[in-house]
Amino acid sequence: MTSRQEPMDAEATGVVATWREAPAEVKAVIAGIFVNRLGGFLQVFLVLYLVQGGYDFVQAGIALGANGAGGIAGALLGGWLADRIGTRRAISGSMTLTAALTAAVLWVGSYPLLLVVVTALGAAGQVYRPASAEVVSAGIAPRRRVMVFAMYRLALNAGTTAAPLIGAVLASVSYPLLFWAEAAAALACAAIGWRALPRDTPRKTRPSGERFAPVGYLTVLRDARYLLFLLGMLAYAAIYISYVSVLPLAVRDAGLSTFVYGMLISLNGLIVIACELVVTRKVQHWPHRVAAVSGIVLVAAGVATYALPLGVAGFVVATLVWSLGETVGSPTMVAYPAQAAARSELVSRYMGASQAVFGAGTALGPAVGVALWSALNSMVWTLFGATGLLAAVAVAVGMRDDRGRRSSSSPREDLREQPERGESEQR
Structure with a gap:
């Protein structure tokens, strides 16, 4: 749809109309992101937790940097996993692993092992993002895509803004409570993804009649x-x-x-x-x-x-x-x-x-x-x-x-333009 046509659809692409017409899996992804970021305490409080536990500031800073480096790798890994195992498994699996690794930080005894855990945690915590973005982009018509990603960012920013306030309250009680709360939020996100997202077939296992370029x-x-x-x-x-x-x-x-x-x-x-x-x-x-x-x-x-x-x-x-x-x-x-x-x-x-x-x-x-x-x-x-x-x-x-976007939309997108969405998400 060209930019000359889109202004005529201003009402149809408004905030309320876009949310109302968004499929259930898109709403589930946005809700899951909010829950996940609402419990995203670790990056904010990791340095304080480690210093309180006897590590010096340099060691704590290196651990935080390792967590960030893991996140960069996790975003790339997430794009690969979405193809290999499907978006539903990538999202739910990464959030389940994030929960386990978050809890594991409390039990790690040595500094080298701590670096391994927080690096893996950083990666696992970002794996879901390419998969969730693919669900959003495939589940919505192109003309609504920018608005839906604005909603995606709203969930991300609202959760990230509130998390330090909640984390400060939890940390005032105990740091273990803080980490267990983040693990619970990650598990909740995994459950939302597993329950609400449709089963999708990894591309490598598609029927032989469906041919894809590498x-x-x-x-x-x-x-x-x-x-x-x-x-x-x-x-x-x-x-x-x-x-x-x-x-x-x-x-x-x-x-x-x-x-x-x-x-x-x-x-x-x-x-x-x-x-x-x-x-x-x-x-x-x-x-x-x-x-x-x-x-x-x-x-x-x-x-x-x-x-x-x-x-x-x-x-x-x-x-x-x-x-x-x-x-x-x-x-x-x-x-x-x-x-x-x-x-x-x-x-x-x-x-x-x-x-x-x-x-x-x-x-x-x-x-x-x-x-x-x-x-x-x-x-x-x-x-x-x-x-x-x-x-x-x-x-x-x-x-x-x-006008340089894909000359032919994916079957999902074609169906999203129609009133009846059917079972297109099962591809």
Whole structure:
């Protein structure tokens, strides 16, 4: 459906209409993500738990880094597993393993074994994401995809925002309670996936009459334009995540209190949670390239504004600008890999690649940002702004035109456009 046709369907692609018409498996994935992130305490409290247990800050930091590295690998592994064992098994299996490994952290006695467990935990905790994104993209018509991924992000952000508050309460009682609660949340997510998602057939066991071209990450690597999109996403993620590393240093050096930093982070969370669906209702009708590039440029402009010596007001305005950019561009960038994939059976690999690259950017960004801050001080914001503009150029060139999506939808998508959905999900 072209962009000229889509505005006529504005009401049909609104928030309520999209949620009402979404199939049960899409709603289940979104609900499961919210439950999973609501219980996502480990990354926030792992360092404190390990230090309290007798490890030093360096050891605790290495463990947290190992957990993050595992997450990058897990996103790639998740794309592979979705093909090999099916999305239902990939989601439920990864969440069950996440629950077991979360509980295992409490019983690990040696530091080397701890590193193995937290790395595996990081991987298991991300395996579900390409599979869940494939369920969402395959279960919904293309014209509704950006809005549904905005709902996906709302569940993710709402759960992530509430988790530290709940975790703080649980940790005040005991750290074991915190870890058992996260394990329970992961098991609940696994149960939702197993109960609500349809049985799907792994592609390697499809009947011999159904022939598929080879599927793998080599196919993604041969897609030069998509690699350019991923390069832009990597740079975007690195400057986006500066709010957790460089921004607190900038606030401190401006002579402002920690309260101001907390207020800025809360402001971002409020804007994203309260406004993203409203913004997406309009933005979903824009060409994908325009939406993504506009969002990145706004984020670049916002972080560059931190360089201006405007006090609290300057920090607030800058945060408003890049938060708006996040709401404008992120749903489209999250949804885009499903369009970029040349064939429907490649969606999980394209999703896995994009999530791994974004994870790599958010893992590398804080370390690079702090190092640059030490060398450049406030000039780092100008550098971040310029990097964001380069990321926007890479994404603009790398993204295909909306009409460049798969010339023929998958059978699932064809049926999603029809009033009766039937049994298409059983493919």
